[in-house]
Amino acid sequence: GQQVMQIPQYQHVQEGEDFTTYCNSSTTLSNIQWYKQRPGGHPVFLIQLVKSGEVKKQKRLTFQFGEAKKNSSLHITATQTTDVGTYFCAGYSGNTPLVFGKGTRLSVIA
Amino acid sequence: DGGITQSPKYLFRKEGQNVTLSCEQNLNHDAMYWYRQDPGQGLRLIYYSQIVNDFQKGDIAEGYSVSREKKESFPLTVTSAQKNPTAFYLCASSLGTGAGETQYFGPGTRLLVL
Numbered sequence: 001g002q003q004v005m006q007i008p009q010y011q012h013v014q015e016g017e018d019f020t021t022y023c024n025s026s027t028t029l030s031n032i033q034w035y036k037q038r039p040g041g042h043p044v045f046l047i048q049l050v051k052s053g054e055v056k057k058q059k060r061l062t063f064q065f066g067e068a069k070k071n072s073s074l075h076i077t078a079t080q081t082t083d084v085g086t087y088f089c090a091g092y093s094g095n096t097p098l099v100f101g102k103g104t105r106l107s108v109i110a
Numbered sequence: 111d112g113g114i115t116q117s118p119k120y121l122f123r124k125e126g127q128n129v130t131l132s133c134e135q136n137l138n139h140d141a142m143y144w145y146r147q148d149p150g151q152g153l154r155l156i157y158y159s160q161i162v163n164d165f166q167k168g169d170i171a172e173g174y175s176v177s178r179e180k181k182e183s184f185p186l187t188v189t190s191a192q193k194n195p196t197a198f199y200l201c202a203s204s205l206g207t208g209a210g211e212t213q214y215f216g217p218g219t220r221l222l223v224l
Contacts, residue, residue: 001169009150030209042200042215043153082184088152091214096205097143097168102152 002027004091006101014109019076021104023089030092032065032072037103038085046087080106114216123195131186131219133201139214141207142184145196146170147218156195156199156205159184160207185215188221195223 003026006031013019022030031050035043047056049065049072056063062075076083086105090098114135115191123129135142144156173192178184184203188195191209200218204211 006152033212035213042218043213044215048210048212066126077136083137087215092211094209095156097141097155098211098213100153100155102147 002091002093002096002099004099004101006089006103009102010105011036011105012107012109013079014029015081016078017027019067019079019083021023021074021089021105023072023091023101025070025073025091025093025099027070027091027093029069032069032092033090033098034063034072034074035088035090035100037084037088039084043088052098065088076106081110083107114201114203114214115116116199116216116219117147118219119217121219123223125223126190127196128190129188129221131188131199131201131221133184133186133216135184135203135216136216137203137214138141138181139203139205140181141211142178143202143204143213144168144174144176144186145187145200145202146182147200153200156186173181195221197221 005024033048039044055066061078067104086103088103090100117132143158145153155175159165175187201216202213204213
């Protein structure tokens with residue numbers, strides 16, 4: 001079945017450094033979504049990408065969808081302590097519900 | 111105030127007992143989901159339902175059962191057949207299961223089986 005791989009599993013950064021997490025699907029995706037889960041909380045929707053090569057920005061967060069629609073990335077510029085949490089990508093390919101990656105857990109050292 | 115509620119927040123049970131986790135939504139969503147989250151394992155789909163009186167197995171359905179008698183409610187029963195039930199359980203809902211449907215998550219229930 002469809003698989004969504006996400007790397008790295010963990011990332012520790014100093015406050016002010018940049019952070020990137022990568023997502024790769026075994027199949028071509030119709031769209032990809034990104035969610036953030038704060039420590040002790042539940043996943044919250046951040047954004048959806050639909051078009052090949054699409055780039056979207058939310059303040060310091062930049063989301064990209066690959067040209068082949070099989071990979072995606074989330075880049076955070078100048079991390080802050082409020083960015084701490086686990087970031088999940090989730091892909092939809094048409095046959096099943098969203099398939100979530102295992103997430104990247106971000107720690108920010110002040 | 112619209113949203114998804116899960117109760118209780120923490121649940122303790124003895125090994126061998128069945129336990130039912132509650133999930134209610136007032137978003138008028140057709141689709142509902144149950145996920146299990148273990149450290150380092152991400153979100154694993156247990157069951158999902160696209161419409162009332164219908165549900166489908168996810169990736170790890172063994173040892174779990176669900177019902178969908180009402181649109182607003184999707185309870186999950188963790189049976190004694192589930193070999194390692196201690197985990198964080200998340201319920202979610204979406205308008206449908208098609209492309210572009212955002213999932214909205216409840217606060218979760220932490221189940222500890224002793």
